Amino acid sequence: MDLHVILVSSPEIGHIVPILALAHRLADQHGVRSTVLLVTTGASPESNHVNRHREKGYALVEIIPLPPVDISKLVGPDTKVVTQLCLMMREAVPLVRSAIAAMDRLPDALFVVYFGTESLKVAAEFDMPKYVLFTSTAWFLALSVYCPVLDDEIKGRYIDEPGHLKIPGCKPVRTEDLVDMMLDRDDQPYREYLRIGKGLALSDGILVNTCEDLEAKTLQAFMENEAMKSVLKSPVYPIGPLTQRVEPRGLKSHEYLMDWLDKQPNQSVLFVSFGGGGVLSAEQTTELAWGLELSRQRFVWVIRPPKKGHVNDELFPDNMKGTHEDDYLPRGFLNRTKTTGILLPKWGQQVEILAHPSVGGFMSHCGWNSILESIMSGVPMIAWPLYAEQRMNATFLVEELGLAVRPEVLPTKNVVGREEIEKMVRILMEHKDGEAMRDRAQQLKTSATNGLSQGGSSHQWMCKIVSDIESKRKLNGEHAMKY
Numbered sequence: 001m002d003l004h005v006i007l008v009s010s011p012e013i014g015h016i017v018p019i020l021a022l023a024h025r026l027a028d029q030h031g032v033r034s035t036v037l038l039v040t041t042g043a044s045p046e047s048n049h050v051n052r053h054r055e056k057g058y059a060l061v062e063i064i065p066l067p068p069v070d071i072s073k074l075v076g077p078d079t080k081v082v083t084q085l086c087l088m089m090r091e092a093v094p095l096v097r098s099a100i101a102a103m104d105r106l107p108d109a110l111f112v113v114y115f116g117t118e119s120l121k122v123a124a125e126f127d128m129p130k131y132v133l134f135t136s137t138a139w140f141l142a143l144s145v146y147c148p149v150l151d152d153e154i155k156g157r158y159i160d161e162p163g164h165l166k167i168p169g170c171k172p173v174r175t176e177d178l179v180d181m182m183l184d185r186d187d188q189p190y191r192e193y194l195r196i197g198k199g200l201a202l203s204d205g206i207l208v209n210t211c212e213d214l215e216a217k218t219l220q221a222f223m224e225n226e227a228m229k230s231v232l233k234s235p236v237y238p239i240g241p242l243t244q245r246v247e248p249r250g251l252k253s254h255e256y257l258m259d260w261l262d263k264q265p266n267q268s269v270l271f272v273s274f275g276g277g278g279v280l281s282a283e284q285t286t287e288l289a290w291g292l293e294l295s296r297q298r299f300v301w302v303i304r305p306p307k308k309g310h311v312n313d314e315l316f317p318d319n320m321k322g323t324h325e326d327d328y329l330p331r332g333f334l335n336r337t338k339t340t341g342i343l344l345p346k347w348g349q350q351v352e353i354l355a356h357p358s359v360g361g362f363m364s365h366c367g368w369n370s371i372l373e374s375i376m377s378g379v380p381m382i383a384w385p386l387y388a389e390q391r392m393n394a395t396f397l398v399e400e401l402g403l404a405v406r407p408e409v410l411p412t413k414n415v416v417g418r419e420e421i422e423k424m425v426r427i428l429m430e431h432k433d434g435e436a437m438r439d440r441a442q443q444l445k446t447s448a449t450n451g452l453s454q455g456g457s458s459h460q461w462m463c464k465i466v467s468d469i470e471s472k473r474k475l476n477g478e479h480a481m482k483y
């Protein structure tokens with residue numbers, strides 16, 4: 001009988017995308033059937049993505065939205081989004097248990113995104129192999145599992161530590177790049193982060209959405225560095241990149257954009273988007289508009305109405321209600337750029353846009369899915385980190401991969417001025433440095449694609465996981481026959 005596994009995702013688009021990609025990888029390359037249990041809130045963009053996926057009706061991938069969890073009694077107006085996500089995943093544990101218990105045949109393994117490590121205990125109750133899908137870099141995984149040690153060693157605020165935090169065998173992390181959850185040690189997100197770091201070790205393996213060509217040094221640390229091995233005993237499997245499929249043309253709302261892109265020269269368009277949750281301030285939006293116009297480059301910009309802070313999240317659709325575009329776009333901008341630029345309100349079909357041959361650069365908030373999608377399209381970037389672990393991702397992209405330019409000062413600290421934006425855009429789109437980054441992105445795309453195909457390193461790691469699940473099933477079958 002074919003293998004059947006359970007995949008548990010949070011409602012975050014940045015988790016749904018790689019979980020669905022994992023389900024497809026298991027189906028297409030290993031013939032494994034998946035049921036994706038989706039923790040829900042009922043909010044939009046992520047469900048659009050899921051709906052689009054469900055409409056296609058893939059034979060081996062079933063998505064079951066769990067009943068929405070009620071965390072209203074556990075949160076207040078100031079509860080951070082990450083805390084809410086952790087609470088949702090915690091409250092969903094009984095729902096995961098009931099969904100599995102109601103199945104005709106016990107599934108063969110459980111995979112859960114790293115915010116949901118508390119569901120691992122359900123897998124243990126059913127004696128199923130249990131895995132965590134870590135949806136960011138191996139470097140961030142290293143910080144996450146090592147944070148409980150730092151918690152013992154460092155007494156004050158991490159950001160007051162001089163320079164860098166050291167992680168055994170890995171690139172040190174600049175304190176200004178630290179993940180948001182580590183910034184306030186008295187706040188709940190930090191406690192959740194410590195719990196996640198410890199929880200990862202309870203799995204039978206951690207799948208990281210990366211590959212050996214991208215993060216060889218950090219991956220080696222997991223295998224060989226004694227200090228790292230003493231905190232993380234579970235094996236780490238670099239099975240990435242797991243990215244969304246590029247869908248064939250045909251979406252009506254999208255076709256106008258695709259037709260426009262068809263008419264532009266190869267690699268001449270900059271794609272500008274700040275992910276599922278990124279929103280700039282009004283002042284920053286204005287500077288960005290000026291910078292794009294001054295650069296005289298073609299662009300497609302997914303634009304969201306600004307709000308007071310820098311960051312927004314689709315979990316709060318009310319925050320998306322914004323001001324009128326005249327309040328944040330320079331007067332006459334739309335008219336002056338009408339032949340060279342396209343504005344997409346709130347959402348764009350990102351992977352299809354990046355894959356279009358006319359797109360030659362990506363200004364991004366550095367969500368890890370976005371970075372991988374850019375690499376898999378051979379497109380270099382302007383790194384514009386906003387929240388979560390994106391500052392680390394930006395540093396990795398610039399310093400380790402040499403795939404991006406970035407502003408002098410973090411965009412979360414200062415408004416980036418129009419001249420600097422113009423300069424970065426020109427470097428990426430016109431300059432030989434940008435050309436070199438484009439070549440490098442193409443090389444990485446080729447090596448990552450090879451890693452995913454038969455015999456490649458990511459493919460082999462995935463084969464190992466599937467074969468471990470098969471062995472465990474055989475063993476369980478033999479036990480069942482004995483008793």
Ligand code: UDP
Pocket residue numbers: 012013014015017244273274275276277278302346347348349350351366367368369370371373
């Ligand atoms: N995305 C998209 N269109 C948008 C914004 C985001 O398709 O307008 C997708 C994007 O392709 C990626 C995911 O949403 O797969 C965002 O994940 P990422 O890790 O980049 O950032 P997050 O939003 O989780 O911070």
